[in-house]
Amino acid sequence: MSRCSCEEDALHRIRPTPEERTYVRTIGSHLIEAVEKTGLARAMMVGSVARDTFIRGDRDLDVFMLFDPSISREELEEKGLALARTVAEAFGASCREKYAEHPYINATIDALDVDLVPCYAVLRATEIKSAVDRTPFHTRYILQHIGDLGDEVLLLKQFTKTGGVYGSDHMTEGFSGYLCELLVIYYGGFRGVLEAAAGWRPGVVIDIEGHGSRAFEEPLVVVDPVDPERNVAAALSLTRMSEFVELARGYLATPSEAFFIPPPSCPFTEDAFRRTIDGRGAKLISLTFATPPYTADTVVPQLRKSAESVRELLERSEFPVNRFDVCMQEERSMLLFELMTDTLPAVRRHLGPPVWSEGNARKFVGKYVDADLFSGPFIEDGRYYVEIPRQYREAALLLRSRSLLDVALGRHVRKSMKEGWEVREGRACWDESFASFLGEFFRHESPLVRVLRHRQE
Amino acid sequence: MSRCSCEEDALHRIRPTPEERTYVRTIGSHLIEAVEKTGLARAMMVGSVARDTFIRGDRDLDVFMLFDPSISREELEEKGLALARTVAEAFGASCREKYAEHPYINATIDALDVDLVPCYAVLRATEIKSAVDRTPFHTRYILQHIGDLGDEVLLLKQFTKTGGVYGSDHMTEGFSGYLCELLVIYYGGFRGVLEAAAGWRPGVVIDIEGHGSRAFEEPLVVVDPVDPERNVAAALSLTRMSEFVELARGYLATPSEAFFIPPPSCPFTEDAFRRTIDGRGAKLISLTFATPPYTADTVVPQLRKSAESVRELLERSEFPVNRFDVCMQEERSMLLFELMTDTLPAVRRHLGPPVWSEGNARKFVGKYVDADLFSGPFIEDGRYYVEIPRQYREAALLLRSRSLLDVALGRHVRKSMKEGWEVREGRACWDESFASFLGEFFRHESPLVRVLRHRQE
Numbered sequence: 001m002s003r004c005s006c007e008e009d010a011l012h013r014i015r016p017t018p019e020e021r022t023y024v025r026t027i028g029s030h031l032i033e034a035v036e037k038t039g040l041a042r043a044m045m046v047g048s049v050a051r052d053t054f055i056r057g058d059r060d061l062d063v064f065m066l067f068d069p070s071i072s073r074e075e076l077e078e079k080g081l082a083l084a085r086t087v088a089e090a091f092g093a094s095c096r097e098k099y100a101e102h103p104y105i106n107a108t109i110d111a112l113d114v115d116l117v118p119c120y121a122v123l124r125a126t127e128i129k130s131a132v133d134r135t136p137f138h139t140r141y142i143l144q145h146i147g148d149l150g151d152e153v154l155l156l157k158q159f160t161k162t163g164g165v166y167g168s169d170h171m172t173e174g175f176s177g178y179l180c181e182l183l184v185i186y187y188g189g190f191r192g193v194l195e196a197a198a199g200w201r202p203g204v205v206i207d208i209e210g211h212g213s214r215a216f217e218e219p220l221v222v223v224d225p226v227d228p229e230r231n232v233a234a235a236l237s238l239t240r241m242s243e244f245v246e247l248a249r250g251y252l253a254t255p256s257e258a259f260f261i262p263p264p265s266c267p268f269t270e271d272a273f274r275r276t277i278d279g280r281g282a283k284l285i286s287l288t289f290a291t292p293p294y295t296a297d298t299v300v301p302q303l304r305k306s307a308e309s310v311r312e313l314l315e316r317s318e319f320p321v322n323r324f325d326v327c328m329q330e331e332r333s334m335l336l337f338e339l340m341t342d343t344l345p346a347v348r349r350h351l352g353p354p355v356w357s358e359g360n361a362r363k364f365v366g367k368y369v370d371a372d373l374f375s376g377p378f379i380e381d382g383r384y385y386v387e388i389p390r391q392y393r394e395a396a397l398l399l400r401s402r403s404l405l406d407v408a409l410g411r412h413v414r415k416s417m418k419e420g421w422e423v424r425e426g427r428a429c430w431d432e433s434f435a436s437f438l439g440e441f442f443r444h445e446s447p448l449v450r451v452l453r454h455r456q457e
Numbered sequence: 458m459s460r461c462s463c464e465e466d467a468l469h470r471i472r473p474t475p476e477e478r479t480y481v482r483t484i485g486s487h488l489i490e491a492v493e494k495t496g497l498a499r500a501m502m503v504g505s506v507a508r509d510t511f512i513r514g515d516r517d518l519d520v521f522m523l524f525d526p527s528i529s530r531e532e533l534e535e536k537g538l539a540l541a542r543t544v545a546e547a548f549g550a551s552c553r554e555k556y557a558e559h560p561y562i563n564a565t566i567d568a569l570d571v572d573l574v575p576c577y578a579v580l581r582a583t584e585i586k587s588a589v590d591r592t593p594f595h596t597r598y599i600l601q602h603i604g605d606l607g608d609e610v611l612l613l614k615q616f617t618k619t620g621g622v623y624g625s626d627h628m629t630e631g632f633s634g635y636l637c638e639l640l641v642i643y644y645g646g647f648r649g650v651l652e653a654a655a656g657w658r659p660g661v662v663i664d665i666e667g668h669g670s671r672a673f674e675e676p677l678v679v680v681d682p683v684d685p686e687r688n689v690a691a692a693l694s695l696t697r698m699s700e701f702v703e704l705a706r707g708y709l710a711t712p713s714e715a716f717f718i719p720p721p722s723c724p725f726t727e728d729a730f731r732r733t734i735d736g737r738g739a740k741l742i743s744l745t746f747a748t749p750p751y752t753a754d755t756v757v758p759q760l761r762k763s764a765e766s767v768r769e770l771l772e773r774s775e776f777p778v779n780r781f782d783v784c785m786q787e788e789r790s791m792l793l794f795e796l797m798t799d800t801l802p803a804v805r806r807h808l809g810p811p812v813w814s815e816g817n818a819r820k821f822v823g824k825y826v827d828a829d830l831f832s833g834p835f836i837e838d839g840r841y842y843v844e845i846p847r848q849y850r851e852a853a854l855l856l857r858s859r860s861l862l863d864v865a866l867g868r869h870v871r872k873s874m875k876e877g878w879e880v881r882e883g884r885a886c887w888d889e890s891f892a893s894f895l896g897e898f899f900r901h902e903s904p905l906v907r908v909l910r911h912r913q914e
Contacts, residue, residue: 322806
């Protein structure tokens, strides 16, 4: 594999040390041994540690405990959690019960963040009973096909992390580790992936095993080699895909270490916030409420959906929205909107029926002829209009009204908002705990642009 | 013809008195005699006086002088005007030269407003050399077909006048007298016209002689019985047609004298103007300049076109326009706009190319990466955007800028505006000489609604 010096330099920084590798794998082996010697389940390491594709310092150890598929779901959960606890406590760790599709145990063992996950030992990935059952198949597939491309995967992971497009969680909507591994295998290396990606458009389909069995809607489709029904890139948004494409082009044009070194985060202060919003002159408005007590992967899509509904309400009410974004924090969540106008005239134009629609026309005129109007009913190009008093002349009043609960909010978000929400405007939107979110909202530049500017400094 | 009492009452008021009729026709005959005894041309009365379809008091007398078609256009104009002058002066009148498609003489003779118009005596209306040559054919056709429907025409004319939809000039865009006559002939009377119109939709075609020889685009088509290529209703706008349809329905539902008696004009005062715009809370902005020295039929369409272009400029610049209208006065003309917002943030969103368009994407990023921006370039759903400083944050500054001369203004309007124009805002838009235009702009109700409200008072 011929690499430029910046790639070699990056590898030098991100490749795990031999000591680190040995240390993590040793602990993994001990955990597997501890599980299997109970005779209750088999065990295996999965994830990037198992595949030797982890970045230095990212030492999350995933140990899966594979139970016989004949036991019931309840039995699996009960036995699985009990076994996980026993093993973790034998290593002197305290346990935290967590929940993805089903429950598992998270523990800190010898300074490693360890997940002990019960699953079914099914024979084929297409026979899985729960999403976690698929993970062992992914690990086996990568181990069989990765060959000497491990370093190439490290480069692609570091490149996507630096570019802010790594992570298939619902906040990022980017590339998962497994997706990076498959792309490197398919295109033969880091450079091969970038050269292909530079020419991607929405609609690219990659089917390594040539077994895809249905059509997919997503902008990038990578058929799972272990399951022809699944798109490994299903979580990737069009925006993240586009950002990866421009990063690939930018890197191929001018390779540089800046693509592998995350820029230092610049803290956003209240003072900078004030100068920013004063300079833009637009109308900022925030909506905060208690974060629903669920994982980010449940809550974030609901925040997005809620914000989209609120945006529609604002625009239907003639408050033009320039941009909006959402942020989930531990305690509070925020929907943030920047409006071009937050105050409107008293008069509102209201569309009526076509004159040709005789019954509706008569009803419309009858309804409004004696009403308290600014003007009308009048006719323009064959349609009736009236000019009526506007219910909400200020965006903040609209967002404080109970009618906000009538738009399509996510289920948990609605429940939380029923307990109350806060609307703030302009400078009052500043909130120390949302500082970095506010900073990103206003900085807002594509990953390539960020790299180019960072390199110039 | 069975008529309701309000129609009989209306006829009683609008039908010319026998004395009036005799008086006008006698003067007409004397003028014809005076023309014909020179041996230079034949002469005939045309228009509503000739057809006996004039409303009491509307005593415009049109005498056409029909010259041999073999003479040249220059000769026609020269001889025609000379003859008209001679005749008018013989009646002791002073002459004013006027110009429609070609020149004619206007004179006040025995308290009548008389037009003496030279034209060609062509054999068929399809052989005309100038639009005025067609008029004698219209008069002959109506005289042959009107029978005893004269009173019915008077009712329809008065009905359309009261409703504000009478007049085929470019300001009104309504029904001409000839169109009223043809509709009455076709539908057999005033009531017949209304009953048909109540069911009209755009696309109605009426072809009395069944000889229409081409497709027409206008919402109402009435093929000229004397010229299969011409739509008598070509000047009728969709809005005026719709207003006539609703008037017809309203009258048939509840016939009333209010449909024949124009409501008293209520004067609009500066005080009422201020209360109105304060109440609406919208942003009024007016643009005035010297009226170009041409007839209303030339200038008004150019004012409309100019106002439409200015509206597009405003909306392209993100100032939403609620309504606009134009007014031509003797000295000054006005384009009037009501905006929902007249001030915008400094930040303006600017759309770039799709990320997939590699060359354009590279150029766009290259152009903006070092530019002075609010944010970006960033990517949303596969497209680039930047947020740049806005050139005009205030609508008034935009309308005062020279860039206004770059939009599609009418030719004469542009020439006049090159000499300067004035932009006023809010209360400063008040101008005594545009008082009734401003009043109509804000009253703005359909003719039926006006009748219904007037009747209630």
